Amino acid sequence: MARYHWSGSWPVTEQDVCGAGAAGTATTDMARSANMCIGGGCCLLVLLLCLRSSGGQKKKENLLAEKVEQLMEWSSRRSVIRMNGDKFRRFVKAPPRNYSMLVMFTALQPQRQCSVCRQANEEYQVLANSWRYSSAFSNKLFFTVVDYDEGADVFQQLNMNSAPTFMHFPAKGKPKRADTFDLQRIGFAAEQLAKWIADRTDVHCVVFAMTSGQMWNHIRGPPYAHKNPQNGQVSYIHGSSQAQFVAESHIILLLNAAITMGMVLLNEAATSKGDVGKRRIICLVGLGLVVFFFSFLLSIFRSKYHGYPYSFLIK
Incomplete structure (x- = not known):
């Protein structure tokens, strides 16, 4: 049996109220479904963008690795x-x-x-x-x-x-x-x-000056040594100050290395805090290297620059 409730407008029945509730519930469900679809679509879109970005980044990394490897x-x-x-x-x-x-x-x-x-x-x-x-x-x-x-x-x-x-x-x-x-x-x-x-x-390139004359060899292309055709004697040091042999550069390089080693040993003997006897031996070895090989270097210089007045131990 239907009951009527009058409120100054069209009478509303219980069936109308129930129908309206059902319609509201249906509308809410549809809205919820729509929101879920939109949310799912957004998530899918974000996922696709992330995958695309990740793929692009991976491609850049691979390209960079190839370039560096080639260089x-x-x-x-x-x-x-x-x-x-x-x-x-x-x-x-x-x-x-x-x-x-x-x-x-x-x-x-x-x-x-x-x-x-x-x-x-x-x-x-x-x-x-x-x-x-x-x-x-x-x-x-x-x-x-x-x-x-x-x-x-x-x-x-x-x-x-x-x-x-x-x-x-x-x-x-x-x-x-x-x-x-x-x-x-x-x-x-x-x-x-x-x-x-x-x-x-911020990259430091240390350049060592060439004191052995290797650049001169590279430019002029001299012979490694000279053999006298008359007596067969081989000369490794050129007698003129305007020329040199390749072997001469190697000799000067070794002499400079020996002198440098002597200086390093002298410095080590003076600054280290080890046994006194060991330091004394290191000092004597370093001093011997400097004195002997510098004398040898000076004698070569005198043989090329005739008239040079100074010498030391070796003439």
Whole structure:
């Protein structure tokens, strides 16, 4: 039996109330279902984005590993990596990159007649070799060269109209003004380049000056020794101050090494805190090395520079 409740409007029955409740419940369920669908869709979208980001990051890591591996392989063959336009754009300009690149832009072909380029290249080679064969060598810095005849498009891209030019390309960001070496003001000595690199990269390249004359041998190509055709006597020391043999460089190198070892032993004997008797022996050995081998070195100098008045022990 239906009951009517009058409230000044259309009478509402219990069936109407129940129907309205059922409709409200259905609407709530639909809303809940819709929210669940939206939430599930958002989660799926976030998951897809994460997977895509992870895949992109993995791809970058693989690409970077390939680039570093290739650069290390080239560095194992020669200290300075030669680059054309394509290699420059891929390994120097294009990301990803977690290493610094030092690039010498030059023109070494004979038809270019750039004597300064050849001189700068020799200093650059000394510096690159010092870095390549040092204990601090790593995959964070590479030495490269772009010759105009092999990468003219690179010169045009950088609006470069002079050579030689040294530029540093940092691992992150673009090169700044200080990343271009001031060749006109500082010069291109290997020591000056090393200081500039240390300032830009915090990588220290220690350059040892060649006191044995090996660079002269590299440029002039002298014989290893000379054999007298008349008596068969072999000379390892050239008699003139204007020339030398390759063996002479090796002899001077060994003499310098022996003198250096003597100085190290003298310093060790003076600064160590070990047994007094042991320190005395080390001091005598060091002193003997310095005195004997320096006398030998001075006698060689006298034999080449005739008229030199000074000698010590060995004449």
